[in-house]
Amino acid sequence: MATNRTFTMLKPDAIENGYTGKILDMIIAAGFEIKAMKLTRLTTEQAQEFYAVHSERPFYGELVEYMTSGPIIAAILEKENAVADFRTLIGATDPAEAAEGTIRKYYAESKGRNACHGSDSDENAEIEGKFHFSANEIM
Ligand code: IDP
Numbered sequence: 001m002a003t004n005r006t007f008t009m010l011k012p013d014a015i016e017n018g019y020t021g022k023i024l025d026m027i028i029a030a031g032f033e034i035k036a037m038k039l040t041r042l043t044t045e046q047a048q049e050f051y052a053v054h055s056e057r058p059f060y061g062e063l064v065e066y067m068t069s070g071p072i073i074a075a076i077l078e079k080e081n082a083v084a085d086f087r088t089l090i091g092a093t094d095p096a097e098a099a100e101g102t103i104r105k106y107y108a109e110s111k112g113r114n115a116c117h118g119s120d121s122d123e124n125a126e127i128e129g130k131f132h133f134s135a136n137e138i139m
């Protein structure tokens with residue numbers, strides 16, 4: 001069953017480059033409601049666990065190093081069809097391939113430093129949201 005919720009992180013490059021407000025504006029303008037949000041910094045162990053599915057990929061070390069290099073903003077978002085609509089809003093992993101008008105097209109630096117995370121399924125949205133927030137932090 002679709003939960004109408006997704007999980008996002010504004011990644012270290014987005015915060016560092018001063019795009020926090022612009023990206024949050026795009027998210028809200030697209031109809032997503034913020035149900036939880038915090039500025040935080042991942043430990044190496046947290047980044048390794050969050051991206052465990054990629055542990056065999058050649059970019060895993062680089063990914064963990066990047067995701068722990070500075071603060072991130074983690075958030076739970078709500079909207080009808082949240083997971084799919086948010087993936088459309090962020091665009092392709094590689095900004096060179098991202099559609100016009102998407103967050104990664106505007107704000108990502110590269111395929112690795114790509115500004116914004118979006119869950120890829122309802123199941124992962126739930127797991128990832130709970131990874132970052134305790135029940136009382138979720139509205
Ligand atoms: P997604 O974030 O669009 O779902 P995934 O393939 O799940 O993309 O990869 C997770 C993250 O790993 C990407 O968002 C990006 O930060 C990083 N990544 C993916 N592919 C590469 C790569 O080829 N080089 C470096 N980093 C990568």
Ligand code: MG
Pocket residue numbers: 120
């Ligand atoms: Mg993914």
